[in-house]
Amino acid sequence: xxxxxxxxxxxxxxxxxxxxxxxxxxxxxxxxxxxxxxxxxxxxxxxxxxxxxxxxxxxxxxxxxxxxxxxxxxxxxxxxxxxxxxxxxxxxxxxxxxxxxxxxxxxxxxxxxxxxxxxxxxxxxxxxxxxxxxxxxxxxxxxxxxxxxxxxxxxxxxxxxxxxxxxxxxxxxxxxxxxxxxxxxxxxxxxxxxxxxxxxxxxxxxxxxxxxxxxxxxxxxxxxxxxxxxxxxxxxxxxxxxxxxxxxxxxxxxxxxxxxxxxxxxxxxxxxxxxxxxxxxxxxxxxxxxxxxxxxxxxxxxxxxxxxxxxxxxxxxxxxxxxxxxxxxxxxxxxxxxxxxxxxxxxxxxxxxxxxxxxxxxxxxxxxxxxxxxxxxxxxxxxxxxxxxxxxxxxxxxxxxxxxxxxxxxxxxxxxxxxxxxxxxxxxx
Numbered sequence: 542x543x544x545x546x547x548x549x550x551x552x553x554x555x556x557x558x559x560x561x562x563x564x565x566x567x568x569x570x571x572x573x574x575x576x577x578x579x580x581x582x583x584x585x586x587x588x589x590x591x592x593x594x595x596x597x598x599x600x601x602x603x604x605x606x607x608x609x610x611x612x613x614x615x616x617x618x619x620x621x622x623x624x625x626x627x628x629x630x631x632x633x634x635x636x637x638x639x640x641x642x643x644x645x646x647x648x649x650x651x652x653x654x655x656x657x658x659x660x661x662x663x664x665x666x667x668x669x670x671x672x673x674x675x676x677x678x679x680x681x682x683x684x685x686x687x688x689x690x691x692x693x694x695x696x697x698x699x700x701x702x703x704x705x706x707x708x709x710x711x712x713x714x715x716x717x718x719x720x721x722x723x724x725x726x727x728x729x730x731x732x733x734x735x736x737x738x739x740x741x742x743x744x745x746x747x748x749x750x751x752x753x754x755x756x757x758x759x760x761x762x763x764x765x766x767x768x769x770x771x772x773x774x775x776x777x778x779x780x781x782x783x784x785x786x787x788x789x790x791x792x793x794x795x796x797x798x799x800x801x802x803x804x805x806x807x808x809x810x811x812x813x814x815x816x817x818x819x820x821x822x823x824x825x826x827x828x829x830x831x832x833x834x835x836x837x838x839x840x841x842x843x844x845x846x847x848x849x850x851x852x853x854x855x856x857x858x859x860x861x862x863x864x865x866x867x868x869x870x871x872x873x874x875x876x877x878x879x880x881x882x883x884x885x886x887x888x889x890x891x892x893x894x895x896x897x898x899x900x901x902x903x904x905x906x907x908x909x910x911x912x913x914x915x916x917x918x919x920x921x922x923x924x925x926x927x928x929x930x931x932x933x934x935x936x937x938x939x940x941x942x943x944x945x946x947x948x949x950x951x952x953x954x955x956x957x958x959x960x961x962x963x964x965x966x967x968x969x970x
Contacts, residue, residue, distance in 0.1 A: 542577065542584045542891050543737075543860050544651070545644040548604040550637055553597035553919070555629040555926030557640070560601070560915070562588065562893070565933060570910040570945055575883045577891030579646045580671075585913055586882045590897040591904070591953065592917030593962040597927025598897040601917070602864045606739040608641040611658075613734050615716035620709045626660035631924055638664045645860075647732050649673050654715070654729055662710040668729065670694070680725065683714050697723030735859075738850065742843070742865035742896075749834075749842075752849030753810040757782040765852045773874055775841045777814040781830070785809040812845070840869045847878075855881065858890030866896035867903075875900055876908055883908070904949040911943060916953075916960035930959065 542562065549557040564576035564583035576583045590598045607625065618624075628639055642655030651671040657664045668681040680695035682688070688702045697718050700706045708717055718726035740748055755762045771778040787805050813830040814837060820826045831837060833845055847863075854861045867875040875898070881887045882894040903909060914932040919925045932943055935958055943949065943958070952958060 542579050542858070542893055543643065543645050543895075544582060544584060545642075546605060547640070547642045547655070548601070548608075549640040549657075550628050550632075551604045551607065551639050551641075552600040552627055552629065553925075553927045554600060554604060555632055555924055558601065558927065558929050560588070560929065561931070564910075565912040568911055568933075568945070570906045571883065571908070574885055575910045575913060577885070577888075579891055580649055580651050580673075582646070582651075584646070584891065584893075585910070586888055586891065586893055587879055587909065587913050588893075588895045588915060589879075589903060589909055589913060590895075590915050590917055591899070591901075591958075592897075592960040596917045596919055596960060598917045599864050600927060601929070602739055602862045602895075602897065604641065605737070605862055608643065609733045609737055609739065611641075611656075612713065612716070612730055615713040616720055618709065618712050620711070622711055623660045624658050624662075624711055626658065629926060631926065640665075642667075643733075645732060645736075647728065647736075652729060652732075656713060663713060666714050668695070668715065668725075670725070681714060688714070695725060697721065697726060736857075737860050737862075738854070739862040740850070740864070742863050742868045748850045749846040750807075750810070751853075752846055753782055753812050755849040755853070756780060756812065757784060757810050762849070762852060765856065766848045769848050769852055770845060773844055773877065775837075775844060777816050777831075779815040780833070780845075781813045781815065783811045783813070785811060814845075840871065840874075843869045844874060851878065851881070854894070855888055855892045856890065858892050860893040860895070863894065863896045865898070866894075867898045867900040872900055872902045876903060879903065879908055901950045901953060904953055906945055906949065909949075911945070911949075914949070916958050918960040932958065935959075 544562055546560045547557055548554050562585045564585050566583065575587065576585050590601065592598050611624065626639060636659070638657035638659050640655065640657040642653065644651070644653045653669040656666040664685055666681065666683040669677060670680055671677045678691055678694045680691045681698060690698045690702045692699060698714065700721070701708050701714060701717055706717065706721065708714060715726040715729055719730050752766065756766060767778060767780060785808055787808050812833045814833050816829050816831055817825045818827040818829050833842060837845070850861060853859065866878070879894065882892060904914065911932045916930045916932065918928055920928060935943055937943065937957055943952070953961070
């Protein structure tokens with residue numbers, strides 16, 4: 542589970558933003574706990590982001606995705622290749638590094654890993670670990686001109702530190718250490734690769750294929766996926782899949798060999814929803830197959846496409862970031878998905894759902910704890926950069942904090958929590 546994430550100097554993010562998933566021990570806002578206890582830490586299962594359009598909500602999620610991408614793809618970089626540097630452009634100090642840090646629990650162990658970089662080089666890199674019944678260990682500290690290693694607990698980095706194996710300026714230390722067989726480095730990279738997903742709720746091509754592949758090839762997932770779909774009342778309970786074989790004769794001439802190979806390796810899978818066929822007396826007389834991509838509504842397609850990823854996240858206790866969760870979904874469906882993560886019975890493995898939304902109906906103590914809500918906005922005081930304000934940090938005009946018995950939705954729409962659009966009074970159509 543993710544405990545903390547910080548980012549600095551990325552897109553609309555100027556100064557450091559910090560996203561904490563630690564549950565506030567002083568509040569009991571819901572019947573469902575809304576948190577899991579891992580490595581003696583109470584960690585939230587869901588986090589909801591609210592804010593006006595262009596406030597930077599999506600950029601917070603893109604920062605997580607960028608950090609993951611840099612970690613996974615660092616191994617492929619050649620010397621002198623540039624890094625994907627996308628800094629805050631409204632500052633007079635545009636050359637400063639971008640900085641990311643993630644604190645997370647893997648099994649019973651806690652890790653803190655982070656780095657800062659420019660387009661040309663990794664400026665800093667650090668890795669801390671807290672193992673059961675042991676004190677916090679600083680495994681790695683790297684700057685532009687110095688590398689420090691804990692020889693006892695991170696011996697896999699010694700050869701790199703001593704220069705026996707060269708480290709490119711644009712490459713992450715743990716990437717090279719993992720390539721050389723370092724177990725701790727491989728473990729950190731594998732956590733980012735397999736336990737963390739960031740998706741857009743508006744563009745679903747990637748996770749659409751995941752659901753279809755899981756239904757087609759992983760029979761142990763099928764019951765859970767179909768159970769999730771049928772529980773959402775979308776009009777069907779059974780899905781069949783069919784793989785379309787690639788006939789090279791039907792492909793355009795001159796298609797690059799690597800594309801042909803990819804099409805062969807990952808052929809298209811078509812999913813069909815089975816609907817009842819009814820006669821004039823309301824009796825079931827057969828079944829009809831609907832191509833889900835062609836015949837189902839946008840909302841049903843999105844729910845189907847999300848199903849595989851949600852089931853996989855819940856089953857293995859992963860962390861899932863969804864930008865625009867509520868897009869194309871009925872409000873009750875969005876609420877149901879959040880409830881699946883907040884309830885310990887449906888989420889026994891400590892999975893996390895982090896999402897942006899404009900659905901104010903979800904701002905309710907029956908669905909979200911106060912420490913599960915974050916408001917996002919840009920202000921003149923922050924040079925129009927993205928600012929995160931957890932609900933628990935808000936002070937109202939009367940000096941009080943938001944209370945459990947407050948009407949969160951009403952207060953938010955009235956501007957008491959900020960993070961809403963403000964309109965020009967003198968504009969007319």
